Amino acid sequence: MKIVVDENMPLTETLFSEFGEIVPLPGRTMTAEQLADADILLVRSVTKVNAGLLAKAEKLKFVGTATIGTDHIDKNYLAGKGIRFASAPGCNKISVGEYIISALLVMAEKYQLSLAGLSLGIIGAGNTGSSVAEKAAEFGITVKLCDPPKEQEGDPRSFVSYDEALECDLISFHVPLSRDGEHATYHLLDKKRIQSLRSEQILLNASRGEVWDNQAMLLRQQSAEPLRLVMDVWENEPDIQQELVPYTDIATPHIAGYSLEGKYRGTYMLYEAFCQQFGYTVTKQLSQLLPVADINRLTLTASLEEAVLKKLIHLVYDVRRDDARFRHRIGLPGQFDEMRKRYPERREWSSVSVSTELNHSVLMKLGFSVSDN
Ligand SMILES: NC(=O)c1ccc[n+]([C@@H]2O[C@H](COP(=O)([O-])OP(=O)(O)OC[C@H]3O[C@@H](n4cnc5c(N)ncnc54)[C@H](O)[C@@H]3O)[C@@H](O)[C@H]2O)c1
Numbered sequence: 001m002k003i004v005v006d007e008n009m010p011l012t013e014t015l016f017s018e019f020g021e022i023v024p025l026p027g028r029t030m031t032a033e034q035l036a037d038a039d040i041l042l043v044r045s046v047t048k049v050n051a052g053l054l055a056k057a058e059k060l061k062f063v064g065t066a067t068i069g070t071d072h073i074d075k076n077y078l079a080g081k082g083i084r085f086a087s088a089p090g091c092n093k094i095s096v097g098e099y100i101i102s103a104l105l106v107m108a109e110k111y112q113l114s115l116a117g118l119s120l121g122i123i124g125a126g127n128t129g130s131s132v133a134e135k136a137a138e139f140g141i142t143v144k145l146c147d148p149p150k151e152q153e154g155d156p157r158s159f160v161s162y163d164e165a166l167e168c169d170l171i172s173f174h175v176p177l178s179r180d181g182e183h184a185t186y187h188l189l190d191k192k193r194i195q196s197l198r199s200e201q202i203l204l205n206a207s208r209g210e211v212w213d214n215q216a217m218l219l220r221q222q223s224a225e226p227l228r229l230v231m232d233v234w235e236n237e238p239d240i241q242q243e244l245v246p247y248t249d250i251a252t253p254h255i256a257g258y259s260l261e262g263k264y265r266g267t268y269m270l271y272e273a274f275c276q277q278f279g280y281t282v283t284k285q286l287s288q289l290l291p292v293a294d295i296n297r298l299t300l301t302a303s304l305e306e307a308v309l310k311k312l313i314h315l316v317y318d319v320r321r322d323d324a325r326f327r328h329r330i331g332l333p334g335q336f337d338e339m340r341k342r343y344p345e346r347r348e349w350s351s352v353s354v355s356t357e358l359n360h361s362v363l364m365k366l367g368f369s370v371s372d373n
């Protein structure tokens, strides 16, 4: 079998070589010719999988995307052609949660706020939104969830309207990109809403760039009352509106989900789905594939107030490192994709075992590994 994979996807050789020959290709520039004799196609979010790309792929039987978002895949086309499909729901939700918490801690320091007592509106309470919500609650933040589809489905959690969520001190977007239907999210944050927000509100987007109207956002940022912004995703990646970058507090190149664990889980979930759909036995375990982290053990003696948690969290992952790299390089051609391709190894909080005699339930709820002194 010929297995075409995005060259930036880890573990493909380890997990898929037993099924055939692995052919790594740059995801953004894959062509119909390159897929002509492919049996399996494994992509990331940068490959638009549609009738055009698959025009010559007569043998193709499985497409997998190692991502949560699926807006780059024409699933109806795949179904019509009898090509099986799998994505990786939830694979990087922990990574996105950790990115947002790191960003909130940085913003709190910058604007001299205590997170405890602030309100956080979460727009989209699925995998990533719930991951943020659970972590934020441990900081004493009052979380308000907005998710009309889940509310209509009878999800037992309590929800607020979009307008009420937009009243919160902090507002974080975690919706899929959709252009049609009752709950379409394209420009969900539109010009009118952007103009009506208060300048002290903090907005974060780690979902899809097109969920915010970036042009309208630029106009607001150039006004006398700009908003406080954290942006991981942008309209029209990789050719983003660079003028917006200086008007953000934190800016990164779509890497919120880029923990090593998140990326490994993405490929692993495709391996499991492929085995299940084609009758193979799953013989490899993800836990055995993850390397030990550079810093994997430390001792905590101070009580767990916000400042101490911040030190601990930023020892593992500090979003300012990604922000600095982004600001330094974004003006150079091709750097958006290059920064993603050469992203340094980033580990999740669970990679560190914290030894402490203190009450460690907060640490455990945040996802650290904890051991008694
Ligand atoms: N920046 C990154 O690195 C990164 C990483 C992972 C996911 N993502 C993006 O984030 C999106 C969300 O991921 P997820 O795992 O939480 O997906 P999910 O499907 O688990 O959750 C999305 C939630 O949004 C809700 N929703 C849909 N339309 C809505 C609307 N109009 N208003 C409010 N809620 C609405 C859905 O009901 C669902 O509960 C993905 O689709 C992907 O595009 C980005």
Ligand SMILES: O=C(O)[C@H](O)[C@H](O)COP(=O)(O)O
Pocket (backbone or CB within 6 Å): 043, 044, 045, 046, 066, 067, 068, 069, 070, 092, 254, 256, 257, 258
């Ligand atoms: O949808 C997702 O899972 C994320 O946006 C993902 O992290 C995107 O990364 P990419 O596939 O572009 O490498």
